[in-house]
Amino acid sequence: MIHFYTDKTTPTGLLIEQSIRQLLSDASGFPQVQHLVIQFTHTQFYLPGHPQLELLALLSIRFDGDLVIEGSVLLASSELITLLQSLPDGSSSEHDSLWQFCRLHSLPWLRISDPWVLAPVHIPKPWGQEIWYTGIEERGQAGVTANTGSIPLPWLLELMSVRIGLPEMSAPILLKVLDPLADEIYGDLYFELHQEKQEVYVVTNVDENAWPERVGAIQLGFAMHVRQSYTSDGEFKQAYLHSVKAYEQIRRKVDSQIDQKKVAAGLELTQPVGSLDLKKWINELSQDTENQELFNHERKLRQAMNDFVAAHPLRVGDVVAVPKLVPHALQHGVRVVEFQTPVYERKILSFAQKVLTQSNWDTEEALGLANLDFAHLESPELIGATPMAKTERIVNFDDFEVLRVQLDGSYVFQTKTYTVLMVLEGQLDIGMDRNNTVNIGQAVLLRVAEKGWQMISHGACLFLLASPKHLLK
Numbered sequence: 001m002i003h004f005y006t007d008k009t010t011p012t013g014l015l016i017e018q019s020i021r022q023l024l025s026d027a028s029g030f031p032q033v034q035h036l037v038i039q040f041t042h043t044q045f046y047l048p049g050h051p052q053l054e055l056l057a058l059l060s061i062r063f064d065g066d067l068v069i070e071g072s073v074l075l076a077s078s079e080l081i082t083l084l085q086s087l088p089d090g091s092s093s094e095h096d097s098l099w100q101f102c103r104l105h106s107l108p109w110l111r112i113s114d115p116w117v118l119a120p121v122h123i124p125k126p127w128g129q130e131i132w133y134t135g136i137e138e139r140g141q142a143g144v145t146a147n148t149g150s151i152p153l154p155w156l157l158e159l160m161s162v163r164i165g166l167p168e169m170s171a172p173i174l175l176k177v178l179d180p181l182a183d184e185i186y187g188d189l190y191f192e193l194h195q196e197k198q199e200v201y202v203v204t205n206v207d208e209n210a211w212p213e214r215v216g217a218i219q220l221g222f223a224m225h226v227r228q229s230y231t232s233d234g235e236f237k238q239a240y241l242h243s244v245k246a247y248e249q250i251r252r253k254v255d256s257q258i259d260q261k262k263v264a265a266g267l268e269l270t271q272p273v274g275s276l277d278l279k280k281w282i283n284e285l286s287q288d289t290e291n292q293e294l295f296n297h298e299r300k301l302r303q304a305m306n307d308f309v310a311a312h313p314l315r316v317g318d319v320v321a322v323p324k325l326v327p328h329a330l331q332h333g334v335r336v337v338e339f340q341t342p343v344y345e346r347k348i349l350s351f352a353q354k355v356l357t358q359s360n361w362d363t364e365e366a367l368g369l370a371n372l373d374f375a376h377l378e379s380p381e382l383i384g385a386t387p388m389a390k391t392e393r394i395v396n397f398d399d400f401e402v403l404r405v406q407l408d409g410s411y412v413f414q415t416k417t418y419t420v421l422m423v424l425e426g427q428l429d430i431g432m433d434r435n436n437t438v439n440i441g442q443a444v445l446l447r448v449a450e451k452g453w454q455m456i457s458h459g460a461c462l463f464l465l466a467s468p469k470h471l472l473k
Contacts, residue, residue, distance in 0.1 A: 002087060002097065006039040012057065013162040016069075023063040033062040035098055037084055039076050042158055045169040046137045056080060057159050058098045059112075069113040069163075072102050072146070073155045108146030112160060115421075115436050115444040115453075118175075119143035119150035126272045126353055127189050127332070128180040133443040134420060136171045137344060144445075153445075164418045165448040171342035173400050173466045175420050175443055178336050182210040185302075185352050186275040187332025191219055191309065192346045193325055193366050199340035200395040200402055201320040201330065202464065204424060210333025216314040219329040220322070221374035223310045237367045240308045244350050244363045247301040254298055255354040257285050270356045278353075302352055312377060319404075321378055321395045325371040337422060339395075339402050339466045380404060394464075403465040407457045414452040419467045420445055426461030430454070438463075 005015055015038055023032045036059040044051050059071035074080065087097045102109045110116075121140040123130040135142050136154050143150030154171075161168050178201070181187030187210070206216040222240070230236040259269055261281040267273065285291045309327070314320070314334055322328050327349055330336060347366035348355060355361065380392040388409030395402045405411060407428070413419070421430075422443040429435040430444070430453055438444055446453055 002035040002037055002084070004037045004081075004085065006037075006081065008040060012038050012040040012159055013168075016059070016061070016160070017162055019059075019061050020063075020067065023061060023067070026063075032064070033060065033096070035060050035096060036071075037081075037098075039081070040159070042155060043169060044154070046141065046154065046171070048138065055155060055159075056084075058084070058102065060096055060098055067113060068111070069160075070099070070109065070111050072098075072108050072110060073151050073159055074107060102148075106148050108148045108151050110144065110146040110151060110156075112156070113163075113447075115430050115438070115446050116153075116156065117145040117436075117438070118153070118443045118445060119145045120177075120443075124272050126356055127187050128178075131177040131179060133175040133177075133422070134172045134342075134445065135174060135176060136342070160447070163447050164445070165416075166418055172418060172445065173420050173468060174338075174340045174342040175422060175466065176338050176340075177204075178330055178338055180330060180332050180334065181275050182207040182333035183275040183279075184210065184332050186278055188352055189330045190346070190351045190355070191327055191329040191349045193327045193349070193370055194322075194346055195324060195369065196343050196345055197341040198324055198397040198399065199322045199338055200397075201322070201336040201338050202394065202404070202424070203314050203316050203318045203320075203334060203336050205335040206314065206316060207333035207335070214315065216334035217311045217331040218314055218320055218334070219306070219309045219327070219331065220312050220320065220377075221310045221326055221328075222308055222370075222372055224375060226308055227372065233372055236308075236372075240305075241363060241367060243301070243305045243308060244361070247298075247305045247350065248361060248363075250294070250298045250301050251352075251354075253294060257291070258282075258354070261285075272356065305350060310375075319377070319380055319394045321397075323371070323374070323397075325369050326374045327366065327370055337424065337464065339400065339420070339464070341397075341399055398469065400466055400468045403467075405463055405465065407455065407461045407463070408459065409457065411455045412452045413446075413455060413465060415446070415467055416448065417468050418445060418447055419453075419465055421466075422464045424462045424464065426457055426459055428461050428463055429456045429458070 019034045026032045038057040040055055042053045042055050054076040056074045056076040062068045087101060099109055118133045120131045120133045121142050123140055132140060132142050142153045144153055144156050157166055158168055166172055206214045208214060227236045258281055262269055286295050347362035349363045349366045380394040383393050384391040389411045390406040392404045393401060394404045423438045423440050425440060428438045
C-alpha cells in the first residue's frame with residue numbers, strides 16, 4: 001500500500017522517521033516495507049529571494065535486518081500525483097510500483113541509505129574552472145548520482161536532513177577542485193582573503209607545461225624580508241597599497257582594450273574568455289607601438305606588486321591550510337582538491353586580469369584586515385598508524401576538520417556527523433553487505449551511521465574525509 005502525504009501538515013523528516021520507527025518496532029520477524037509519496041515545499045535558500053519549489057518524494061523504506069531507503073525526488077504536479085494515485089499496491093520486493101513508475105518514466109531512482117555519489121557541477125572562471133562536488137549557491141548546485149541522471153543535492157538534503165545530520169536550509173562543507181590553466185598570468189587565481197571562510201588545499205597535480213620540475217607555487221601571505229625592510233607595518237602596507245594602485249591603473253587600461261575585442265567578438269563583458277583568445281588579442285594589440293609600451297609597463301608594475309608577496313613551493317601531495325585573513329592566490333597549473341567553509345565572501349587585493357564579478361578591488365579594506373604574521377605551511381598531524389592504515393589530520397579548523405587516510409586493507413570510520421569523502425588514489429569499497437565502490441576522483445556524502453562506515457581497499461588507496469565540528473557543539 002502506498003501512503004500519500006500531500007497536506008504538508010507534518011514535516012517531511014518527521015514523517016520519514018515515524019515510518020522507520022514503525023518498521024523497526026514490528027516483532028513479526030518478517031521483512032517489512034512502507035511506500036510513501038510525500039509532497040513538501042523546498043525553499044531555495046541559495047537563490048536570490050529564496051523562491052519555493054513544490055516537490056514530491058517517492059520512498060520505499062524496507063527493514064529486513066538492515067534499514068534500506070530507496071526513492072526519488074521530483075518536481076510536484078497535480079498530473080503526477082494523479083498518476084501515482086492510480087498505481088496498484090506495491091509489494092515488499094525490490095521491483096515495487098514506485099520503482100517501476102520511475103523506470104517507466106525515465107526518472108531517477110536512488111538507494112538513499114547508501115553513500116551518496118556526488119554529481120559535480122563545473123563553474124568556468126577567468127583563470128580556469130572550479131568543479132563543485134557539494135556546491136549549493138546561485139551559480140550552480142551539485143547533485144547526487146542516480147540510475148538515470150541525478151537529483152539536486154539540496155532537495156535530498158532537505159528530505160533526509162535528520163538522517164544526514166545537517167540542519168535544514170544549510171549547506172554542507174564545500175568540496176571542490178580548483179583547476180587553473182597552465183598559462184602563466186592567466187592561470188593565476190585572485191590574490192584575496194576571507195573573513196569567515198577557512199579552506200584547505202591538497203595538491204593533486206602540477207602541470208609540467210607550466211612547471212617543468214613539477215614544483216608549482218602558491219602566493220600566501222607577505223614576504224617577511226620585504227616587510228622587515230620598512231620601519232613599521234603601517235609603512236609596509238602603504239608601500240604595498242601604492243604598488244597595487246599603480247598596477248590597477250595600468251590594468252584597467254589593458255582591460256579596456258580587451259573589452260573592445262570582446263564586444264567585436266559578440267561576447268558579454270562579464271563572460272570569461274579562454275587564454276588562447278586572450279593571447280591572440282594581446283598579440284594583435286601589441287603590434288601597435290603605443291600598446292607595446294603599455295604592456296611592458298604592465299609587466300613591470302605586476303612584478304613590483306608581487307615582490308611584496310610570499311610564494312611557497314608546492315608539490316603533489318602537499319597540504320595548504322589557509323586561515324581567515326591570510327591573503328592567498330594559487331598559481332597557474334597547480335590543481336588542488338579544496339575543502340572550505342560553505343560561505344561566499346572575499347576581499348580581492350589584486351588580480352592580473354579583469355575581475356568579472358565586481359567593478360573594484362578591495363585592496364585598502366583587505367589590508368586593514370590582513371594577517372601579516374603568517375609565515376609557513378603546517379605539517380599534517382599523525383593520529384593513527386597500523387599495518388593497513390595511516391591516518392593524518394591535515395587541518396583542524398574551528399568549524400571542520402579533514403583527515404587523510406592511506407589504506408591498504410580495511411578501516412572503520414566512526415562519525416557523529418555527516419562526512420564528505422573523496423578518493424585521490426586507488427579504489428575504495430564502502431559498506432559490508434552492499435559495497436559501494438568509489439573510484440579515483442569521485443566523492444561521496446556519508447550520512448550519520450551508528451556503527452560507523454566499513455571501508456575496504458583492494459590495493460593502495462588514498463582518500464580524504466571532511467567532517468563538521470560546529471554540529472557537535
